[in-house]
Amino acid sequence: MTPDVRHTQAEHVLEFPGGYTRTTGPVIGRFLTELRDGRLVGVRTAAGRTLVPPLEYDPETGDAVTGEFVEVGPAGTVESWAWVRAPRKGHPLDRPFAWALIRLDGADTSLVHVVDAGDVKAMRPGLRVRPRWRAGRTGHITDIESFVPEVARIVSEVRTEYRVKPGLALARFLEGIAAGVFVGCRCGSCGKVYVPYRLSCPECGVAITEEVGLPDTGTITTFAINNLPDPRAPEVPFVSAYILLDGSDTPMIALVGGVPAHEVRQGMRVRAVWVPAEERTPSMSNIKWFAPTGEPDAEL
Amino acid sequence: MRDIAVVAFAQTRHSAVDEGPSEPELILPALDEVRAKTGLRRFGFTCSGSCDYLAGAPFSFVSALDALGAWPPISESHVEMDAAWALYEAWVRLQHGDVDSALVYGFGKSSQGDLREIMTLQLDPYYLAPLGLDQVSFAALQARAVGADRAALDEIVRRSRRDGRANPHALDLPDPEGEEPEVDPLRPYDIAPITDGAAAVVLAAGDLARELCENPAWIRGIAHRIEPHYLGMRNLARSTSAADAARAAGVGKGHVDVAELHAQFSHEEIILREALELPEGTAVNPSGGPLAANPVMATGLIRIGEAAQRILDGTAGRTVAHAASGPCLQHNLVTVMEA
Numbered sequence: 209m210t211p212d213v214r215h216t217q218a219e220h221v222l223e224f225p226g227g228y229t230r231t232t233g234p235v236i237g238r239f240l241t242e243l244r245d246g247r248l249v250g251v252r253t254a255a256g257r258t259l260v261p262p263l264e265y266d267p268e269t270g271d272a273v274t275g276e277f278v279e280v281g282p283a284g285t286v287e288s289w290a291w292v293r294a295p296r297k298g299h300p301l302d303r304p305f306a307w308a309l310i311r312l313d314g315a316d317t318s319l320v321h322v323v324d325a326g327d328v329k330a331m332r333p334g335l336r337v338r339p340r341w342r343a344g345r346t347g348h349i350t351d352i353e354s355f356v357p358e359v360a361r362i363v364s365e366v367r368t369e370y371r372v373k374p375g376l377a378l379a380r381f382l383e384g385i386a387a388g389v390f391v392g393c394r395c396g397s398c399g400k401v402y403v404p405y406r407l408s409c410p411e412c413g414v415a416i417t418e419e420v421g422l423p424d425t426g427t428i429t430t431f432a433i434n435n436l437p438d439p440r441a442p443e444v445p446f447v448s449a450y451i452l453l454d455g456s457d458t459p460m461i462a463l464v465g466g467v468p469a470h471e472v473r474q475g476m477r478v479r480a481v482w483v484p485a486e487e488r489t490p491s492m493s494n495i496k497w498f499a500p501t502g503e504p505d506a507e508l
Numbered sequence: 509m510r511d512i513a514v515v516a517f518a519q520t521r522h523s524a525v526d527e528g529p530s531e532p533e534l535i536l537p538a539l540d541e542v543r544a545k546t547g548l549r550r551f552g553f554t555c556s557g558s559c560d561y562l563a564g565a566p567f568s569f570v571s572a573l574d575a576l577g578a579w580p581p582i583s584e585s586h587v588e589m590d591a592a593w594a595l596y597e598a599w600v601r602l603q604h605g606d607v608d609s610a611l612v613y614g615f616g617k618s619s620q621g622d623l624r625e626i627m628t629l630q631l632d633p634y635y636l637a638p639l640g641l642d643q644v645s646f647a648a649l650q651a652r653a654v655g656a657d658r659a660a661l662d663e664i665v666r667r668s669r670r671d672g673r674a675n676p677h678a679l680d681l682p683d684p685e686g687e688e689p690e691v692d693p694l695r696p697y698d699i700a701p702i703t704d705g706a707a708a709v710v711l712a713a714g715d716l717a718r719e720l721c722e723n724p725a726w727i728r729g730i731a732h733r734i735e736p737h738y739l740g741m742r743n744l745a746r747s748t749s750a751a752d753a754a755r756a757a758g759v760g761k762g763h764v765d766v767a768e769l770h771a772q773f774s775h776e777e778i779i780l781r782e783a784l785e786l787p788e789g790t791a792v793n794p795s796g797g798p799l800a801a802n803p804v805m806a807t808g809l810i811r812i813g814e815a816a817q818r819i820l821d822g823t824a825g826r827t828v829a830h831a832a833s834g835p836c837l838q839h840n841l842v843t844v845m846e847a
Contacts, residue, residue, distance in 0.1 A: 214528035222564035228633075236634050259741070261635045267736035288744070290648030291692035298625055298640035307645050307691075309653075309740050318740030320636060320649075328692060349638050 235264045238277055244347040248339070250315050252276040260315035261349075281312035283358060284319070286335040291328040301354060306331050310355060324354035336360075380419075381405040382490035388482055390422040392456055400457045424480035426453040426498070427506040433469045442497075445469045451478060451498055466499030475505035512602050513717040513724030514845065515710050516545040517813035517820070519677050522705035522801040526619040531563065531706075535615045536575040538708040542611070546710050546720045552607025554584045555598045557591030557614040558805045561626050572615065583607075590614060591707070592770075592808030592831030592841050598711055599730055608716040614806035615706035623702055623804065631835060632737055643835075644699060646739060648691040650836040651698070651775040653744035658693075661774040665697050668774075668793055672800020679703065679801050700772040705803025707810045725816035725827070725845040729757035732841035739836055750783035750830065750840035757828075757842040764790040765824035768811035770832040772798045779837060780830060790828075794818075808832065812843050819847045 232240060235251055239262045242249045251262035251273045259266070259273065260280050266273055289308040295301055300322050308331075309318040324340065325331050337355035345351040374382060381404040384391030392403035397412040403422055408415055431449035434441065440463075441448075447469050450459035464472055466481065478498035488494045518541035520534060543549060554576065558569045569586050578584065585601075587593045591614020598610035627643035665684040672678035684697035710720070717724040733749040733756070736742055754760070767790050771777040777792065786792065793799075795814040798807050808831025818824035825847045833839040 217526075220564055222561070230633055232634065240634070261738070261740075263738065263741075267738070267741045288649055288653045290645055290652055290694070291689070292645060293689065293692065296625065296640070296642060298628065298642065300640055307641065307649055309649060309744075317738075320639070320641065320739050322639065349635050 233264060235262045235273065238262065240347040240349075240351075242277075242279075243349070243351045244345045246341055246345070247279055248281040248312060249277045250280045250312075250317075252278060257316040258314060259317050260312050260319055278314065280314035281339070283336060283338045284310040284312035284315070284355070286323065286331070286333060286337060287311050287318055288333065289323065289331050291331060300350060304328070305354065308337075308355070310337060321349075321352060322354040324356050330357060377406045378404065379490075382492075384421070385492065385494050386488050386490040388424075388485070388488070388494070390424060390453055390480075392420045392422045392453070394418045394420050401455060402458050403453055403456045403460055420455070422453045422455050424453070424482075425501060426451040426456070426459075426478060427508065428464065428472065428474055428476045428478060428498075429459050429508060430474060431464060431472050433472075447472045449478075449498070462495065463497035464499070465497030473505070475508050477501045477503040477506060510603055510605060510713050511717070511726055512599055512711055512713050513726045514812065514816035514820070515712045515717050515720040515724050516542040517707070517709050517817050518542045518545070519707040519806070519810055519813060520705045520803070521677050522679060522703045522803050524619075524679050524701055524703060526617060526704060530571075531558075531568065531615050531617060532572050532575040534617065534704065535572055535613055535706040535708070538706050539575055539611070539613060542708045542710045546609075546712075548609060548611075548710065548720070550582070551609045551611040551710070552583065553598055553601045553610040554582055555586065555591075555594040555601070555610065555612050556584075557587045557589050557594040557612075557809065558616060559588060559626075561629055562616050562618060562621065562623075562804060564621060572613075576611075589833055590770075590805050590808035590831050592812055592829075592843075593732070593833070595709060595711065595809060595812055595843075596730060596732060596841060599727060602711060602713050608713045610711040611708065612711065612809065613706065613708040614803075614809045616803050616805035617704040618702045618802070618804050619704050627835075635738065636835075644691050644694060646835045647699070647773045647776075648694045649739060650744040650779075651693050651773065654775045654778060655745070656775050656778050660778065661698060664771075664774045664777050665799055668797050668799035669697075670796075671794055672796025675796045675800065677705075677801065678796040681800060694773065694775075698774040700798040700802035700807075701800075703802045703804070705801065705806055707803070707806040707813055709809060709813050709816070721820060723820050723822050723847055725819035725847070727843060728846045729759070729761075729844035730842070731756035732839065734834070734839040737834065737838055742836070744836055745779070747779050747783045747837045747840060750780055750832075750837060750842070751785075753840045753842040754784040754828075754830075757844045759784050759786075759828050759842060759844055761844075762826050762846075763787060764826060764828050766791045766794060766815055766818045766827040767830070768795060768797065768815040768827070769793055769830045770798060770808045770811050772802060772807070772832075774799065776832070776837060783840075784828065784830065784842065786828070808841065812845075815843070816845055819845055822847075 250258040250260035336358040395409035815827035815829035
């Protein structure tokens with residue numbers, strides 16, 4: 209059988225090996241020479257405008273420009289930009305970047321160049337940028353590797369280390385948790401029962417001396433369904449709830465489990481699910497969560 | 509000034525992929541069609557538009573002469589531009605008065621290379637081309653400068669593609685939806701598709717035009733204007749050169765039934781509508797325009813051909829065609845035709 213020759217194809221390359229040599233003339237040559245030295249210059253027109261990059265003729269009048277070169281920039285302002293998400297082979301950067309029209313300080317026209325801004329969200333009209341120079345400059349428009357935003361913010365690292373003890377009241381409460389008991393207390397002045405255990409009544413301001421052991425059953429007073437992962441929760445979504453232990457006057461916050469999140473409700477009766485006795489430590493992780501008891505809901 | 513008219517127009521069924529024919533093979537059917545429509549085999553002048561960089565070979569346009577039959581020798585010229593400018597040259601040539609007919613054609617196979625990077629080669633070689641600024645990137649800079657509403661741009665694409673699906677010569681492209689920006693703010697569907705194709709037009713003067721067809725599309729105005737090349741020296745949000753060309757061609761001297769605009773990106777239509785001051789009620793790119801088929805180097809000529817065809821077939825009285833060249837609408841040619 210004869211192959212379909214119409215769809216055979218050859219690879220063809222058009223190339224000027226070593227590149228195409230161009231003379232610059234005095235105006236562009238001056239700009240590129242200054243660029244090699246790390247300076248940006250514009251040229252003055254007869255009307256007093258500064259063209260950057262310099263052209264030999266004023267685009268407005270067609271008249272030859274003056275021989276006066278003035279230093280501009282190096283900082284400039286982004287007037288307009290386009291964001292390249294996926295750079296092409298021929299592009300100057302291999303990561304997302306912006307093409308931009310940059311009005312260098314002191315110029316009356318805009319330079320087309322590259323802004324290495326990291327993220328499109330960093331781009332806006334009026335963004336202040338400065339050139340990032342290439343090492344080993346040769347007198348070429350790419351002697352500026354790219355422009356980069358001026359420094360407008362810094363990141364401050366903060367980290368200090370501490371050694372923290374639970375305090376006497378919390379230590380007593382955690383001792384109880386290690387033994388599988390909720391330790392609370394009763395104010396001798398107002399009679400209110402608090403859990404966790406504390407050494408003073410926040411309402412009366414008096415010392416509390418009476419310790420109360422509380423059962424591990426209670427009622428949900430309010431709750432929230434959390435959809436963001438948390439290292440203290442087994443899975444997403446999870447429910448955190450205020451639980452009023454039986455015999456207590458103040459709710460404590462805990463996870464609710466063993467029930468779909470959407471079935472959790474105010475007034476639901478729950479009981480603590482403890483980890484096995486041999487795994488217990490003086491920590492709230494002794495309580496896996498509170499699970500429904502199946503009793504009828506309580507009146508709140 | 510001699511009265512000169514478009515008397516025949518033909519174009520290929522444009523293709524999004526290289527279907528195999530070489531450039532001369534692509535142009536031959538369109539040439540045959542305009543020869544058949546006019547009955548002419550010889551023309552006082554012949555002019556073509558194409559770009560050697562599309563094929564990557566110097567003087568590649570010369571091989572297209574094989575489709576012409578240039579023996580005995582013919583009077584021929586070529587522009588390294590869209591063939592709309594070849595039509596302009598032919599119109600000027602006919603003004604000399606010694607010849608009465610001209611054949612104009614343009615062709616291009618964008619499928620053979622990377623058009624976006626080939627278009628980098630048209631840029632100033634000192635300040636722009638070395639940056640690797642590709643066609644979509646410089647167009648995106650202009651789109652940002654225009655700052656057009658996304659819904660308006662989507663509607664331009666939707667209308668162009670719908671009209672293109674109804675045009676047997678254009679590509680069948682789906683309604684635009686859900687694409688991530690290619691170079692933000694341009695989405696892939698804002699960009700004219702890669703297309704292979706060709707087109708041909710016959711111009712004739714005075715009585716010959718009246719002999720060759722029933723409704724010649726008389727060229728009542730034709731003008732082109734160019735502005736500075738460097739993008740940072742222009743206000744990219746508008747096209748002063750297109751507005752000047754439109755004024756010189758007399759677009760505003762009458763109603764405009766149809767305008768065919770060489771908008772290769774959706775935002776360019778917004779710039780051009782404003783520059784040409786098109787009245788409400790003008791049908792813009794009823795062929796689908798370049799967003800539905802963009803055989804580069806023929807696309808501008810096709811705008812003239814499509815606008816002329818509405819007069820040739822008697823469905824319009826006054827039409828406008830626009831062609832563009834250079835980055836970000838640097839150079840604009842506007843033609844006004846009347847029944």
